[in-house]
Amino acid sequence: MRVRGLFSVAAAMAVGLASLGTAAAQTKDPIIFGAAIAQSGFIAPYDADPARAAEIAVEEINGKGGVLGRPLKIIYSDTKSDIAQGAVAGQEMVDAGAKVVVVTGDFDFGGAAARAANAHHVIAIAPFAADPKFGVRGIGPYAFTFATASDTVGTVLAEFAHAKGFKTAYALIQTNIQYDQSVGAAFQACWKELAGANSLLGSDVFTMDDTNIAAQITRIKALPKQPDVLMLSTFTPAGPSALRQIRAAGFTMPVVSGEDMDGDYWLESVPNLSNFYVAAMGSIYGDGPSAEVRAFLEKFKAKYGHHPSTAHTLTGYSWVQAVARAMERAKSAEPDAVKAELEKFKNEPLLVGPTTFTKETHINFNRPLVIVGIDNGKPHFVERRAPEKVPADR
Secondary structure, three states, X not given: OHHXXXXXXXXXXXXXXXXXXXXXXXXXXXXXXXXXXXXXXXXXXXXXXHHHHHHHHXXXXXXXXXXXXXXXXXXXXXXXXXXXXXXXXXXHHHHOOOOEEEEOOOHHHHHHHHHHHHHOOOEEEEOOOOOOOOOXXXXXXXXXXXXXXXXXXXXXXXXXXXXXXXOOEEEEEEOOOHHHHHHHHHHHHHHHHHHOHHHEEEEEEEOOOOOOOHHHXXXXXXXXXXXXXXXXXXXXXXXXXXXXXXXXXXXXXXEEEOHHHOOOOOHHHOOOOOOEEEEEOOOOOOOOOOHHHHHHHHHHHHHHOOOXXXXXXXXXXXXXXXXXXXXXXXXXXXXXXXXXXXXXXXXXXXXXXXXXXXXXXXXXXXXXXXXXXXXXXXXXXXXXXXXXXXXXXX
């Protein structure tokens, strides 16, 4: 009885001390994270769920006492899905005292806000900007992305298709954003290396304004032999439209695509779609291999009433995880100190997967991806695949 009583007192003291620590954190000035993201316009759906995931991470960290004894707080400025407005929103977040500015997860649409932060030596984070130019090379030394590089996405798709036994391929690429062009270029380079130069039967392009791709389909039909696999690098709404036309034309070959076609929110627009594969950061359907991801999905669904729209959402949680750890290790919230700690990450275990940064590289090239298949309109986990050869080494 006495031993049990001692444990009870100790437990009560521990709870009391934790509560005092949390209360103390809440009385201190918060560490501000500024979100210069799209809250309106056509980019807003892409930014929404990563932002929701970041709020979950902030709530959890604040519930444990915050960072450096201070609570975290996210404030917002709407870029309105406009590139020029992004620079304004980024500057507003800097002026508001943000230690980190999180931007739209795309080099084109997040770049302006990121440059505004970088110019003031404030860390700029794009949760899921996958173009390798987002970072030291294209933005500046304070820019980081928690995505897996577009070059890796294209490489993994090519290696997956080759492993399935396909001998020939054709690439159809939407050219509106750099991401899709980079995925398409990496796929073609890797495919030719794996299957031979003559195994790529051709490539073609289209844009978001091309509601009809009859000319591109005609050119594929005119090939002496139809490809075993079609690589479609695109995003919504042009992607589902292209898929409808491809299937309506009688093409039944497998189609592989990058992360921009992840999610099931568009599947009703392509009824009974089958033989379609996407490379993504994880499976949002609760059937992937990561127990941590499955637990997060349960939390997200409990809070918001639905699963995330895409696996990009995992990066929203992960960047908060990463910055909080870097601040604790640096014993500082100042950008230079945090930047130095982030650049020490080597296979850092985050929700989105193992994450590595260096002084020269602020994006991940060798992180595994998940292949999600669509059959009869139903998405399902297929496999987890790391690049056999890191794209930067090709």
